[in-house]
Amino acid sequence: MHRVRLASFAIPLTLLPLLLAGCGGSSPDKTLTSVSSWTATVHLATADFRRRRVPTLYATELRDQARSALLDSRRTLGSQPLAVDDRRRATASLDSLHAALASLDHELDAP
Amino acid sequence: MKKWGELALGVVTSIGGFLEVGSIATSAQAGAEFGYQLAWALLLGTIGLAVLMEASGRLAAVSGRTYADLLRERFGIRFFMLPLVALLLVSFLVLASEIGGVSLALQFVTGVNLRWWALPVALLGWGLLWRGTFSAVEQGTAGLGLVALMFAVAAVKMHPQWGMLGRALLPSIPHHEPARYWYLVISILGASISPYLFVFYSAGAIEDGWSPEHLVVNKVTAGLGNLFGGGLAIAVLVVAALVLAPRHIRIDSYAQVPLMLSQPLGKAGVLLFAGTLFITCFGATVEIVLAMAYALAQGFGWPWSENLRPGKDSRFASSYTVFLFFAALIIVIGVDPLALTNISMVLTAASLPVTVVPLLVLMNDRTLLRRYVNGPFANTALVVLALMSVVVLVAALPLQLTGGG
Amino acid sequence: MGRLELANDVLDAQLVSRRDEKIGRVDSLLLELRQGRPPRVSAILMGGPVRAEREGRPFVWLSRALRAVLRIRRSGVTRLEFAKVLRIAECVRVDAEERDIEAEYVEHWLASHVVCRMPGAGGDQK
Numbered sequence A: 001m002h003r004v005r006l007a008s009f010a011i012p013l014t015l016l017p018l019l020l021a022g023c024g025g026s027s028p029d030k031t032l033t034s035v036s037s038w039t040a041t042v043h044l045a046t047a048d049f050r051r052r053r054v055p056t057l058y059a060t061e062l063r064d065q066a067r068s069a070l071l072d073s074r075r076t077l078g079s080q081p082l083a084v085d086d087r088r089r090a091t092a093s094l095d096s097l098h099a100a101l102a103s104l105d106h107e108l109d110a111p
Numbered sequence B: 001m002k003k004w005g006e007l008a009l010g011v012v013t014s015i016g017g018f019l020e021v022g023s024i025a026t027s028a029q030a031g032a033e034f035g036y037q038l039a040w041a042l043l044l045g046t047i048g049l050a051v052l053m054e055a056s057g058r059l060a061a062v063s064g065r066t067y068a069d070l071l072r073e074r075f076g077i078r079f080f081m082l083p084l085v086a087l088l089l090v091s092f093l094v095l096a097s098e099i100g101g102v103s104l105a106l107q108f109v110t111g112v113n114l115r116w117w118a119l120p121v122a123l124l125g126w127g128l129l130w131r132g133t134f135s136a137v138e139q140g141t142a143g144l145g146l147v148a149l150m151f152a153v154a155a156v157k158m159h160p161q162w163g164m165l166g167r168a169l170l171p172s173i174p175h176h177e178p179a180r181y182w183y184l185v186i187s188i189l190g191a192s193i194s195p196y197l198f199v200f201y202s203a204g205a206i207e208d209g210w211s212p213e214h215l216v217v218n219k220v221t222a223g224l225g226n227l228f229g230g231g232l233a234i235a236v237l238v239v240a241a242l243v244l245a246p247r248h249i250r251i252d253s254y255a256q257v258p259l260m261l262s263q264p265l266g267k268a269g270v271l272l273f274a275g276t277l278f279i280t281c282f283g284a285t286v287e288i289v290l291a292m293a294y295a296l297a298q299g300f301g302w303p304w305s306e307n308l309r310p311g312k313d314s315r316f317a318s319s320y321t322v323f324l325f326f327a328a329l330i331i332v333i334g335v336d337p338l339a340l341t342n343i344s345m346v347l348t349a350a351s352l353p354v355t356v357v358p359l360l361v362l363m364n365d366r367t368l369l370r371r372y373v374n375g376p377f378a379n380t381a382l383v384v385l386a387l388m389s390v391v392v393l394v395a396a397l398p399l400q401l402t403g404g405g
Numbered sequence C: 001m002g003r004l005e006l007a008n009d010v011l012d013a014q015l016v017s018r019r020d021e022k023i024g025r026v027d028s029l030l031l032e033l034r035q036g037r038p039p040r041v042s043a044i045l046m047g048g049p050v051r052a053e054r055e056g057r058p059f060v061w062l063s064r065a066l067r068a069v070l071r072i073r074r075s076g077v078t079r080l081e082f083a084k085v086l087r088i089a090e091c092v093r094v095d096a097e098e099r100d101i102e103a104e105y106v107e108h109w110l111a112s113h114v115v116c117r118m119p120g121a122g123g124d125q126k
Helices: A002-021 A028-050 A056-080 A084-109 B002-018 B023-032 B041-062 B067-110 B112-133 B134-141 B145-158 B162-167 B178-192 B193-207 B212-245 B260-264 B269-298 B315-333 B337-350 B351-361 B366-372 B376-403 C006-010 C048-055 C057-069 C102-113
Strands: C012-015 C022-025 C028-034 C037-046 C078-081 C085-088 C092-094
Touching: A002 A056, A002 B351, A028 A056, A028 A084, A028 B178, A028 B260, A056 A084, A056 B067, A056 B112, A084 B260, B002 B134, B002 B145, B002 B212, B002 B269, B023 B041, B023 B178, B023 B269, B041 B067, B041 B178, B041 B212, B041 B351, B041 B366, B041 B376, B067 B112, B067 B193, B067 B269, B067 B337, B067 B351, B112 B134, B112 B269, B112 B315, B134 B193, B134 B269, B145 B212, B145 B260, B145 B269, B178 B337, B178 B376, B193 B212, B193 B269, B193 B351, B212 B260, B260 B269, B269 B315, B315 C102, B337 B376, C022 C028, C022 C037, C022 C102, C028 C048, C048 C057, C057 C092, C078 C102
Parallel strands: C012 C092
Antiparallel strands: C012 C022, C028 C037, C037 C078, C085 C092
16 A cells, blocks of 8 residues: 555656646757758648638648748757858758748739 | 437447548548558557447446446546546546637638637637537538548548558557657547547437437447547548648647648648538547536535536536636647647546446446446456556556657 | 455445436545454545555545635535445445545535536536
8 A cells, every 4th residue: 555655646657747847848860850851841821722722821821830830950950069061051941941931922812 | 210310320429430630630640641551559559449338328228327426336436536637637638728729710611719719719618518418419410420421532632542541550669750650649549539428428428318229220339339439530631741741740739730732732722621621620629528517416415417407407507617617728828739639648548447447347247227237348358448448547657758759 | 144344345345325416436445443343344434635545655645635726614524424325336325425525525505506506507517
């Protein structure tokens, strides 16, 4: 019974580290994967919007989310120490997402 | 005739009831990152849930007692606190993510940020629970939940490779990112086999007045209903595999999920997705909060029933009111629904041992179940599930650290 | 002659009033020690403080802290004489009314001060 009493606390104590682990930050590789994923997302959204496959409201929301992801990624990568090649790769990735967003903006603003 | 009606209703409820914010997110992530490969995890989760729901339904129908009630009585207050605390903690997070799911659906169609929708959604759920009977709650979203069938339509329209999908129903080793692969397996299991589901199901059997005459209805509802529901989750995986995976799109935000439906379903895809998300997550919201209130009330011996006016079961009614309000606040303060879903699915999977193992013990108690105790097949299935749940508990933290999104 | 196991059949069992209202659970049993005679079960104890004692010291502290914060002066413990037990089966029926149970104080307070002031809360069945 003493063991059972201890176990009553073992459950929250086991689950608590899991909860905290879920709140952890991103590594540069994870951030870059996310950036290239968002770039592909924006390309797909742009193509679908051109073909009238997505509503304007949704495309606008997606653009806003992607822009927010771009800003967060810039901030994250900017604060991390990266080797020269990695910094170049990161800049190119961020620029790709920026360019993709500009295309989507153009489609959304077009009459 | 009435039994056939109950059967049909049970199956329909399960079809839409299987999908909710967790299963949609985990299935879509699995499809986007690993193609068809994780279909076996969905099948395993579906079968696991069917076995557990059938057991808890049989327990209630034969003994006339709910799972939470028997957990307290047979294992005592000291042990009971273990599954109770685990269930409340984990279900609270899942509840918040479901409210987030409904709010997201409203954001997709109105453009108004989901944080503004969380409290109104909680209020809507509360209103249904406060005024509605158990039948109203159970059946309210049953027929509407069939809108989730649009995932099946979308999957078929994408012309999947059926042979490859069939082979993916068998377990496989990942070709890349093993930590991420196994992390998603655990997430899928957590999304499919949620303890709140069988707490709710066994309480529902008592609310509906089930007896041993309902054992066939129970088997068909738990088995067929969940198989159809699991099929829908596999359809989500298939669509993500065919639309997102080839483009290397990983799901970092819920906003990316509707995009996978634009290819097969056009503009209607986004709207149908919003409708599905709204209905399935709303249904899950009321189920989860009721399960939490049932567990508390039954465990401590309070009056309880959705068919009683709140004045007759004040602590029960106050419990679901408080849980709904605070869960909505989590979304109001800006916690990301997808991040919340991801962590709560893993936590759910990790908490399974304390709810599955006691059920195994109860299902072999002849004083409760008489000749309806588990046979060798049911016992084998439950033992396998119990062992699997322990493995998941041990693996959850390392995989969250190495493979968590 | 029938048999009952106190731990399995009585402890933690659902308690119902003579009118079949749920009034909590058997949280503990009191044995009366009698000089020169065998001990006997004298009472059923119910209530948060009683449960906390069984759950362990941290729960006792938590229970005391909550009662201090909420300024609950009532004991929260009900003692039901075992002689009032009418029947022990899937639940324990006692010769008492729900309003006599001190441990159900929270239910009464919530019903009269909060729940019944809201629309749709009154009456019996929905």
